[in-house]
Amino acid sequence: MILLSTISDFFSFSDPNVLFVLAGMVFLGISSSTIGTFAFLRKRSLTGDAIAHSVLPGICLAFLLFDTRNLWVLLGGAFVTGWLSIFLVDIVTRKSRIKTDAAIGIALSVFFGAGIVLLTYIQQTGNAGQSGLNNFLLGKAAAMSPDDIITMMVVSGIIVLVVVLFFKEFTLLAFDPEYARASGMPIRFLETLLTTLTVMAVAVGIQAVGVVLMAAMLITPPAAARFWTNNLKKMVLLSVAFGILGGFMGAFISYTDNRMPTGPWVVTMTSLLVLFSLIAAPGKGLAASWLLRRRYGEKVGRENTLKVLYHLKEQHPERQTFTMEAMLQRRSMDPVKLARALRSLIKKGMVVRQDNGYQLNTSGEEEGKRIVRIHRLWEMYLTEKMNIAADHVHDDAEAIEHIITPEMEEKLARLLDFPDKDPHNKTIPW
């Protein structure tokens, strides 16, 4: 009940502050998820992390130099050091033997370390609390002023505009930079532009999420979105939606308890969205592939059961019904799975339950015959056409019999000229 009223309080915007926070989260989602999609596809997610950590000394320096908390001034400082770190990463990778990942790690820790030193210094002057500078570390959405929101709006507007204008260039740069260069695109310019936009997105986002976790705002929404779509435009839109959703949820939690920093909650929420996508996304999700495997397993179980019944009937043409024990004796199977397969086959009308066991129906017998036929045809194919010894073909046929389509079966039969016997001299039933 308390929760419900808090939710309704929150979303009725009775508190004007809530409106600012939500607007801030919208702009944060737009700017970081849009640009993050390209960083993600270019496999440059770590670059975003380096930038995020490197803006801290810039913010502190700007504060020390100009003695103001005006966001534009602080953003200017953030921009300078954020850019500088990426510039250094670039130089170090090109001029030394240090590889990109190490260079990024070095830049990240050096700049962040410097930032913490400066922040501690500012705190010791007793100024940090009222300046709210420590909020830049883990983010405090509630501390955003209307002016800050306007700044975020302008910056995310710029980012969206540039991405729309350069959409096809950024796409090609992400997919095939070498081809882009070969076809004469200004690669250097485009890369610089993307880095600049990333720095901008980070700089406006840190107030809400904080420098420590800002990179997650660039990475997690696109990572979640990638599971749901194979279209780049849809992926950008979806990742913006995920970014905003995560932002709302995180802001709400930090609203319910004022001591909660916003950043960790927002990032936890977007990470949950990734986890959810990883499990639930159609096709690519774990649940979907688990279901697919399970269905296939059940199909194999049913087909093997029909096959066993067919084999038993082949062996004892005088009998109609066979017990589970007889089936288990003929083929080693998990009794639980056999019982399940039999239930399913009865439901499908392929097998009938009698007093003294189970009996194949006409349709069940046809299907059992088909599986046995494919099995023996495949064994023929392997021995005749592939020169594999007759005692080496059974296991392969066990797997292949469940996947061969009627068209392939026909081709196979024609290729082998409709043989009567398999390599083990068993009759191939037609």
Added chain:
Amino acid sequence: MTIRAEHPVIEAHDLTVSYQRKPALWGVDFSLPAGVLTGIIGPNGAGKSTLIKAIMGLAHPDSGYVRILGRPIDEVREKVAYVPQRGSVDWDFPASVLDVVLMGRYRKRGLLRKLHAADKELAFHCLEKVGMQDFIKRQISQLSGGQQQRVFIARALAQQAEVYLMDEPFAGIDATTEQTIFELLGEMRKEGKSIVVVHHDLQSAYKYFDWIILLNTQLIGSGPKSDIFIPEFLRKTYGGKLNMLTSVGELMAELEAPLREKN
């Protein structure tokens, strides 16, 4: 042996390219006539891809230069189409077959401009030429190797260039696709296009190419196939590494000072 072409479409002058100071190409010098199908042939590590990249301006020469249609590559990029190795990109990218072929039109439309309906039509025709028109909406991650290769070729066709440079378009594809692609290259040659292909199979090389470049870090031969495709040159190309060159190359890799003065 180098046989020169009269009005060359591509000419390389004393081209030397190295990676980490170790030369991958050494003093390569040749010229190619227009409207022929050229094969760059050589063993692994012979510098074939490096040569294509140097011609495209993607690898920077330590010395020497390349002219295409008589000009530096940067002035004629619109007339030159490049087909990278298909392994050079991550095919798990959110794009359809059509999206990738349309990338061949980006440069023509220029920065900030939208593609037209005519671009899509052209892309469709290019896919038809490589026999991929039924896959137009297919997600690129679901393509087989041969299909990926054909999509890359269709993208180059969409550039409507005069010169085509292809890096190993026949690597890891089935015989039918190879046949399809070679037929297509033959048709392109009939239309007067100049095509340079990095290739590793000697048998099909003799069958399909008009002009052959034999390469093993050094240029072994360049000319019409009947002049170049002879046992002596082939032995030189494939008969082990050229010993002196290799050992000097390794020395250079260890050298701490710059190899050459900057020009």
